[in-house]
Amino acid sequence: MNCKQFNAIKLEEVLLSLGHHPTKQNEKEAWYLNPFIYESKASFKLDKRNNVWYLHSEGIGGNNIDFIMKYLKASVKEVLEWAEKQNFSSFQPQNIIRSKTSKPNYQITEINELQNENLKNYLHQRGLSTKVYPLVKEIHFIIGEKNLYAIGFENFSGGWELRNPFYKGSLLKKDISVIKLNNESQNQNETGKRIVVFEGFMDALSFVEMKPFFIGDLLVMNSISLLNRTKEYLKIYPEIHLFLDNDKAGETCKTSILKSFPEAKNHSEIYALHKDLNDYLKSKKENKNSIEISNSILKTEEEEIKQTHQIYQRKR
Template identity: 80%
Template structure:
């Protein structure tokens, strides 16, 4: 997605996906409370015809890219990377108009158990072992003329989140994913769930806590926040492992506002972007320690052999 494409998405939809709703609106404009800071009177206005925003309390405004740069405190590149992960319906509608009466340029050719060694190696690089293999699939697909394969994580609507060492995307309909771990039939008054933004973080949790009993919810996009909150209503125990960035912080706060009893665990990986980043760091640290121990042991063994050789030489003299 480039700047022109992202700026064509309805700004109202972006704000709602982030948990901000208009206090008043008409055909031409919509008013919101300041999304950057706390305020009691709406000073953030959207011109619906121009798809531009203006913040009266600060005297600033602009397009979608300008808004997300300030909201995420990020560069244009980082904003577009964030936008690429979302599932904005107003952007999809434009794509549908473009490709009306034409077939999608992708096709899933095979879905099977994870077997490909390159994909297994990719998971290993992300700190994940065969413990997580049953939770994913190996997806073979084509995009245009390209034949590709990736690790697939299924969502509620039968769509797939896809990852390999050089590709990150999704196919078919975007939706949240729910996974029940260890086949427990939780009762209605004791249901527990753990919430993540992406499936790599969910797999990291399974890697770290393979005997956890309960459900995992993967949002797959923070634009699915409202869908997530709707599903969380049936759970009495909610645990949050969201990303340590502006979008993750906003998402966490919106969930805690609706479910004050939910527990946030992001302090566990406070120095890292997300749970998977923390797991990789933890694994690399343990490997480094083991290497240091092995090196020390080897050095001690070599010193011992040298000393023994020296003593033998002295006895011969």
């Protein structure tokens, strides 16, 4: 894919692939909440006819390349490499689901406990077992005229991150997600409370798969555009652990969080040869000695995390 091809793709579709939905729209334009930082008012305007955007809160705009360069904090080359991995309809029509109307129709029809065998098999292919089933839901939904189902992971605002073998997206409002594990007796301001940060929920589930008895909270960003929202939430935690992706976006998030919380602990070296924690988990499960190797690594990590808080705690 080159710049001309990527810029020809409807930006509305690019935004949808990243989990951003318009707050209002008509045939000419659509308005979105700021996709770069957390804001409560829609200041991002999409000109549908010219396929360009303008962010009123910052006074900047541009085409698809400009948008993703800012969104991922990436070069043109990195943007095109990212775009090649997506399934945009303008480039690969058979792989994207689109509405035939100018106003997209997104509707959740059912929210159930995980029952579908296809979805269970998908989790199994990602290296995940029944340990993670209680943390997700089975979501049946409609996009346009298509009836679909996917694994759903809920966020703070009641929105859903959705995954199945053929679909990656989100419905309703975008926000961070927080899971509280084995710590029902702790209150929100208890000293010594710890949190582990991930970009996507598959990585969070992978962590639970490897450390089912972990005590603490897990935060899933769900989008790098929620970095500021993430950092605001982290302020209440004296102990922070990072399991972010080993790519440009993950490095940017890690650097920003460590700048704000210097005592936070980065663990990405554990899976340095892999894109993220889930890729690492899958590779270990595929290895004949996966259980032995994983247990050895987890034991080392457990001993590290159980060290006294003097290394990681923020000074009061």
